[in-house]
C-alpha cells in the first residue's frame with residue numbers, strides 16, 4: 045500500500061493485484077453505474093453496478109464496496125452539520141464539499157470564505173478513512189496491508205486522495221484512483237467483457253446504501269439527499285415524497301425556497317464554477333440570503349465528469365448526459381430505502397464506532413479544517 049507515487053495509478057493497481065500479501069479493497073462512485081457500460085458499447089444510461097461488482101471480483105479484489113455507502117455517511121454528517129448551523133445561526137450559506145475541484149477553487153480564489161464550505165470530507169475520502177480505521181480495527185488488520193482503490197468519474201479525485209490531510213489512518217486513506225475510462229482499460233486488459241459478466245452484489249457492510257447515496261452522481265443529488273435527512277430530523281416524520289422536484293429540473297443555476305417543518309430554507313444547486321462566482325461576490329459584500337448551496341464543477345455533476353466515457357460528438361452530449369441522469373433517478377426508484385439514516389450498515393457504524401454524527405471520532409476521521417491556503 046505504500047508503493048512509490050512516481051508510477052501511474054493504473055500501474056500501481058496492476059501491481060497491487062499481483063501482490064497476495066495485501067488486501068485489495070475497491071469502492072466505485074455512484075455515477076459510474078450508469079456510464080461504465082458505454083466503454084463496452086452499451087447505450088448511455090445502461091445500469092451496470094452488478095456487472096461492475098463482478099468485474100472487480102474477477103480481477104482479484106478481495107472486498108468490493110460501493111461509494112454510495114460513504115455518500116450516505118456524508119449525508120448524515122453534512123445534514124447534521126447544516127442542522128447545527130441552523131441552531132447556531134450560521135455561517136450561511138453552507139456549501140457542499142464533495143467536489144474536490146470546487147474545494148480547490150474556493151481555497152485558491154476565496155480563502156476568506158472557506159468557512160462556508162462544509163467541513164465534511166468527500167465520500168471517497170470518508171470511505172478510505174472508514175476502511176483503514178474501522179474495518180482494519182474490527183478485523184484486526186494492519187492498515188498498511190490494505191490497498192484501497194477508488195474508481196471515480198474524474199481526475200480531480202486523484203489529487204484529492206493525495207492531499208496531506210487525507211491520511212486519517214496514518215498513511216494515505218485512498219491509495220489509488222482510477223477514472224471510469226481507466227477502469228474500463230483495466231477490465232479490457234484482463235480480457236473481460238462487461239456484458240458477459242453475471243450481476244453480483246457488492247459486499248456487506250460497505251456495499252449497502254440508500255437512494256440518497258446513489259443520487260450523488262448527478263447535480264442536485266447531494267442537496268436532495270441532505271434535505272431528506274434534515275427534513276426527517278426537523279419534522280420527526282418519515283418523508284412522504286422522495287423527490288424535491290425543484291432540484292431535478294432546470295439549468296446550471298437552480299434555486300428554491302423549501303418549507304421544512306416551520307422553517308424556510310433557501311437553497312441553490314449550481315454546476316459549472318463560473319455560475320457560482322456572482323453568489324460568492326455577494327457573500328463577500330454580506331448580501332447573500334442563501335442557507336445551503338450545492339456546487340459541482342462539471343456540467344450536470346459527476347455524470348458529466350472529465351474521466352467519464354468520451355461522448356463521440358459534441359451534438360450528442362446533451363442527449364447522452366440526459367440518459368445517464370434519467371438512469372440514475374430510475375435506479376434510485378428501485379432501492380428500498382431513500383434516507384441515509386435508514387441504512388442499517390450506517391446505523392451499525394455509528395453504534396459500534398463513531399457514536400453519533402459530528403462526534404469527536406467523526407470529526408477526527410470524516411471532517412477537515414479548510415485551511416484557505418489551497
Ligand code: SF4
Nearest residue numbers: 143198341342346349
Ligand atoms: Fe469530479 Fe466533476 Fe464530480 Fe467534481 S463534479 S467530483 S470534478 S466529476
